[in-house]
Amino acid sequence: MKRIGSILLLITLILGTALVVAVANTEKGAEEMTMVGGEKGDVWFPHRKHQDNLGDCKTCHDLFPQEAGTIQKMKAEGELKKKQVMNKKCLACHRKMKKAGEPTGPTSCNKCHNKK
Ligand code: HEC
Ligand code: HEC
Ligand code: HEC
The missing domain is CATH 1.20.5 (Single alpha-helices involved in coiled-coils or other helix-helix interfaces)
Incomplete structure (x- = not known):
């Protein structure tokens, strides 16, 4: 038994x-998403491509949880500054990789922001 x-x-x-x-x-x-980019216009973000490329979820989700709409909510509540995710995550990484000569994402405003 x-x-x-x-x-x-x-x-x-x-x-x-x-x-x-x-x-x-x-x-x-989501595989891809459109992020709110204030007066400069929305930002297209291929989420899955980044997950596959970077591997570690914490590369971004150490700053904000895995929840839809959390960045907007945290900005409204003052837990994130405006452009904090953009500067500390998106731009910081793209610039660093560009400098190192590796394939990476956009570093100029209008390549990310789509003013409609
Ligand atoms: C390059 C940055 C980055 C990486 C790496 C990343 N994410 Fe995300 N993730 C985001 C952003 C930006 C959002 C949108 C948050 C918002 O809506 O405010 C998000 C949202 C999410 C959401 C909730 C929204 C939805 O689409 O349902 C889940 C779940 C999630 N991520 C899971 C993961 C997992 C699991 C990994 C690792 C395999 C990961 N993420 C890696 C940036 C990233
Ligand atoms: C790699 C993509 C990317 C690039 C390049 C980029 N941005 Fe952003 N930007 C974002 C994302 C994502 C957000 C939303 C998250 C945040 O506020 O951190 C954002 C948010 C913003 C906001 C809105 C902040 C708010 O809460 O009202 C402004 C304004 C802005 N960006 C201006 C700029 C300017 C000016 C440049 C060029 C110097 C630039 N962005 C380049 C991705 C980018
Ligand atoms: C830790 C590094 C890292 C972070 C953080 C990061 N990216 Fe990227 N991004 C990459 C790399 C690497 C590529 C190149 C992927 C490829 O083409 O295979 C890329 C590509 C892109 C592309 C172009 C994709 C295409 O198919 O043309 C966009 C748009 C982009 N990133 C937006 C963002 C935004 C918006 C954020 C912040 C929410 C962000 N990235 C955060 C590394 C990063």
Whole structure:
């Protein structure tokens, strides 16, 4: 009986882990998104491309959680300064990689911002 008990426990653990992995995979968020860019206009952001390129979610999500609309909310509540994500994340990384001669994203205002 004891042995069957531990086998059942093992099966439960394996199934549980598989479920957690499956759920984690669906929570990668939108493949691409349009970010609010104030008076300069909206910003297109290919989320999945960055996830695939950078690997580590914390590269960006150490500054804001994995939640839709969180940047706007945090800016409104004063938890993020205006342009903080842009300067500390997007631009900082693109500039650094450009300097290093590596393929990267835009560094000029109107390549990111689309004034309509
Ligand atoms: C280059 C920066 C960057 C990286 C790296 C990144 N994200 Fe995001 N993520 C964002 C931005 C920007 C938002 C939008 C936040 C908002 O709407 O205010 C976001 C939003 C999300 C959301 C919620 C919105 C949605 O689309 O459902 C989830 C979930 C998410 N990210 C998961 C992840 C996971 C998982 C990883 C790692 C595999 C990751 N992100 C890596 C920048 C990034
Ligand atoms: C790599 C893409 C990128 C580039 C290049 C870029 N921006 Fe942004 N910008 C963003 C993103 C994303 C946001 C929204 C997040 C934030 O406020 O940090 C933003 C937000 C802004 C805002 C709105 C801030 C607010 O809350 O009202 C202004 C104004 C702005 N950018 C001006 C500029 C100017 C001027 C330049 C050129 C010097 C520039 N941006 C270059 C991505 C970019
Ligand atoms: C840690 C580094 C890093 C951060 C942070 C980052 N990027 Fe990028 N970005 C890249 C790299 C690398 C590429 C080149 C991807 C490719 O073409 O394969 C790229 C490409 C892009 C492109 C061009 C994609 C295309 O297909 O033309 C856009 C637009 C862009 N990034 C916007 C943003 C915005 C907006 C943010 C901030 C919310 C951001 N990036 C944050 C590294 C970064």
